[in-house]
Amino acid sequence: MSDLRVALLGCGTVGGGVARILLEQPERVATRSGRKIELKKIAVRDISKPRPDCIPASLITRNVAEIFADPTIDVVVELMGGTDIAREYVLQALMAGKHVVTANKALLAEHGVELFETARKHDRVIAFEASVAGGIPIVAAIAQSLTANQITAIQGILNGTSNFILTAMSEKGMSYSAALKEAQRLGYAEADPTLDVDGSDAAAKLCVLAQLAFGLNVTVKSIERFGISEMNSIDLKYAQELGYTVKLLAEAWLDGKDVAMHVAPVLLRNTDMLAQVRGAHNAIQIMGDVVGETLYQGAGAGEMPTASAVVADIIDLAVGRAQATFQAAKLWQPSGKGFRLRPSTRVRSRFYLRVLVADKPGMLAEVARSLADVGISISSVIQHEAVEEHQGDVVPLVIITHYAETGKFRTALEHINRLPGIAAPGVHFSMDD
Amino acid sequence: MSDLRVALLGCGTVGGGVARILLEQPERVATRSGRKIELKKIAVRDISKPRPDCIPASLITRNVAEIFADPTIDVVVELMGGTDIAREYVLQALMAGKHVVTANKALLAEHGVELFETARKHDRVIAFEASVAGGIPIVAAIAQSLTANQITAIQGILNGTSNFILTAMSEKGMSYSAALKEAQRLGYAEADPTLDVDGSDAAAKLCVLAQLAFGLNVTVKSIERFGISEMNSIDLKYAQELGYTVKLLAEAWLDGKDVAMHVAPVLLRNTDMLAQVRGAHNAIQIMGDVVGETLYQGAGAGEMPTASAVVADIIDLAVGRAQATFQAAKLWQPSGKGFRLRPSTRVRSRFYLRVLVADKPGMLAEVARSLADVGISISSVIQHEAVEEHQGDVVPLVIITHYAETGKFRTALEHINRLPGIAAPGVHFSMDD
Known part of the structure; x- marks a missing residue:
């Protein structure tokens, strides 16, 4: 099978790692790919910056257009970060008929629909294992x-x-x-x-x-x-x-x-x-x-773990797995797939609440009443006799609730924060299970 | 794309789970596969055994040959277990031009080379995600x-x-x-x-x-x-x-x-x-x-977790991923791939050793000497004054060694077990790191 030719956009931490694997382990990569993978160009902003020794100067260019114009380049790997220029370059790469590998979660979160529609239109693939959790193959798992x-x-x-x-x-x-x-x-x-x-x-x-x-x-x-x-x-x-x-x-x-x-x-x-x-x-x-x-x-991050995921995507393109997955998964459809995002106020959770209250009778009753008024019941309470950090006339009160809608909990919390005897706004967290 | 037609060999715990997914979630499976997956036959030994309600009696057969002879069946899923009949059936399925999905680690460990050579000869695929760790996608990860x-x-x-x-x-x-x-x-x-x-x-x-x-x-x-x-x-x-x-x-x-x-x-x-x-x-x-x-x-086991892996393999066959992986991974080559199995005596490890010794002076010195004689040094020792389980004239002695070859450690242990004052043969384990 013919060689697969790859260009990198960006040669920072992850880009350096990807270049290192492709240049230092060519046999390994070729064996796993069933064909040679050639690193053909690396586009950078600052051509004078020092690069890993394994990268020949001849690979480095400041001219991105040269990569899009080169018909022998099959895959463009976007490792620049950011969502503006990166979006522009990924679109250009796809329109020039190149597959794209990216580690850029912000780009996907912001422009996923546009990028995937463009990829589908040009019969190209976007692979993005490296965009979440570095070397952990969570994209492939799902x-x-x-x-x-x-x-x-x-x-x-x-x-x-x-x-x-x-x-x-x-x-x-x-x-x-x-x-x-x-x-x-x-x-x-x-x-x-x-x-x-x-x-x-x-x-x-x-x-x-x-x-x-x-x-x-x-x-x-x-x-x-x-x-x-x-x-x-x-x-x-x-x-x-x-x-x-x-x-x-x-x-x-x-x-x-x-x-x-x-x-x-x-x-x-x-x-x-x-x-x-x-x-x-x-x-x-x-x-x-x-x-x-x-x-x-x-x-979940770092030069080599993330590079491991990028190179896995390149090998997936070389063996045809990435193409099969891209076609089957039908990601970032303009219409979504039938699920809606639940408004945050309606998300249900248990809550941990800590409030500093005046050390006087009735405070627990009033806080508990504020929760009960919106239908939230209490699972457990901690109130210690004395805590070093809060000596004197205030004591921390910690309450664990049963499941409740976030909006209702916040209504109760606003009420609690306005109670006489509350020394500081309540601190709260969600609880699992 | 045309439907993918599947037959199961075996309908025990995992087979029942696979049938359940294919029969009860046909839209889900078809969406993920980009084509319909049809469960066409299930071969069983005992036709009178009760099966999950979702399985129509018409799918059940005792006649395996009918499956191999049916040219419309694309995939045979081997879930019988064992290594003799299972080997025979997998070979027949491959020779009849069917892909094979199996959860049978013993079969692969015993007959991997023969089965994979046969698959390559007939341009078919063996997929086996379910053979290790049930629903955990460890085969795909590697x-x-x-x-x-x-x-x-x-x-x-x-x-x-x-x-x-x-x-x-x-x-x-x-x-x-x-x-x-x-x-x-x-x-x-x-x-x-x-x-x-x-x-x-x-x-x-x-x-x-x-x-x-x-x-x-x-x-x-x-x-x-x-x-x-x-x-x-x-x-x-x-x-x-x-x-x-x-x-x-x-x-x-x-x-x-x-x-x-x-x-x-x-x-x-x-x-x-x-x-x-x-x-x-x-x-x-x-x-x-x-x-x-x-x-x-x-x-790592159980009906549905293992069925999850089997169905993932079937979907991988439907979308073409399994074929790409099979070809690229070149598994179970007759010649192996250059690594050799290290003889167990030469495997290096740290060791935990517990011996029951007579509660008299010099026992620790003698045990330590036996280890030193084969070049093994000691990292730490526990010897308590008294332990409930071993009152009287014997005490347990626990020794942690530095890295040592297993063979040398065993030589020392044999020597230790023969020392006067050793009350029972030493118990030992490897230690990580």
Whole structure:
């Protein structure tokens, strides 16, 4: 079979890793592909930047148009990031008759319909294993391996930075800011960690997974997101006391004809498989109506793990698997596939609520009354006699509710926050199960 | 596209589940396949046995030959188990021009080369996702998703029965026999649990994984196997004291040009992802030279989880993915792929050793000397003043070694077992890391 010729757009961390595999392991890649894979060009913005030694200078170009114009290039691998120029280039590549491999979840979440329609029109394929959870083959799991199932729930630890920080806070008793500094020192967090810790990064990945599992066209903006930057160690301690672990979860689950989705810190039972995922790892738990629960875990980011997924997509194109999957999966249809996104106020959950209340009779009764007024019943309560952090005339009150609609819980919370004797607005999290 | 017509050989637990999905979810299966999948015949031994209500009597036949002779049947799904008649039927199906889907790890481990050669000769495909770890897509992970990697190590909890028993022993302090009874009562263990608890079942699955990862042709008999039926709670307690959890692991790892393999109870650090896999679950940790560690976890057996994998293979055949993978992966080549099985005596490991010794001076020195004589050094020792189970004149001595060749360790152990003052032969396990 003829060689498969590949060009990269972008040669940062992941691009460097992909180039390294293709250039340093040509026999391995050819054996797995049944044909030679030739890395033909790498387009970069800054031609003077140093590159891995294995990359010959002759491969590097600043001229992207040259790649689209080269009829011998079969596959364009988009590793630039961003959603504007990346969108433009992916469209051009498809229109020029090239398959596209991308690791860009934000691009798919934002422009999936347009890109996939263009690919279908030009009989080309978009492959995107690397866009979610790095080297963990979660896209293949849903799009190929679990096809006998209707997926009913996805729960993912999709942001390694946040999981590293929460693990450090919870296991070492560190504050949020100390744990963030530690993550930055070790290279798990960027100088500006906003997109990681505010849930945006995980939300873009969740959009991709929700498309795969539910055919749902949804953008990051339409998903309710809560991050971890306001996380207080005291809530992690109360969670532990209750037998729970807090994880930043990206969740999507089926509720009738609706899909409920959010990214939020969630209290998981300690025995839950996801509760045991520590450090910078990613993990995704998938519930299927036939298979039950399956869990996928590994490095969710980084040069080589993500490159592993990109090269798997290239090999899938070489052997024809990517084409078969693209055609069968019919992703990012303009009309969606029949499921709707449930409005966030109507998403049901159990809730953890912590409020600082005046140390006087009747406060528990008033808080409980506010919940009862909207029909929410209480599952358990913690009120300790004294807590170091809050000596004097206020005490923390922790309440676990039964299942309730988010909107109703918020109505109750607004009421609670206005009660005389409430020292600070209530802190709340969703709880699993 | 034309319908894909399927026949099942066998209609036990898994066969019933497969029939249920194909008959009760025809639209789902057709949508994922891009064509209709028709269940045309189900061959059974005992035609009078009750079947799930969804199966029309007209599908059931005792005449297997009718299936092979029917030119409209595209796929034969072998779910009979066993290695003699199953081999015969799979060969006949391939020679009659049918693709084969099988869940039969023992068949592949025993006759893989012959079956795959026959499939290649007749331009047919054998798909076998269901043969290892039920609904966990581990075959696809290795054969498709991790193709950028040289797999360097596989560690699997591949037998749910054994893991259930070890979890119950370790978490509830149950004896082996009490835990086995509990497993039988809950349906996790069969009346005769031999193949589950002696490591044979896990070894057959490991043969399949070693073929996928290393191209190694190896049969169950050539793998060293230790089971859990001799497991004593006291060793689980010592393991806990040391920060370890005992799991029955099926392991294969690369050591130069050799692949070391065994099935054995192994001490894993409590923080290891596999140490946290509880109950009847299966889990497989794969180490790749590009991706690092990835873990796959879920139900490893049972009607519907295994049926999920079988139907995924049928859908893969319908969309053409299975054909692409079969051709590219080149499995069970008569010549193997360059790796050799390392003789078990030369496999290196750390060891846990517990011996009952006379409570007199010099015993530790003599045991340590026996290890030192073959060049094995000691990493740590536990010798308590008194242990309830062994009052009187003997005390247990627990020794953890550094890495050593299994053969040398056994030489030392033979010597230790013959020392005056040794009250019972030493109990030993491998340790991870």
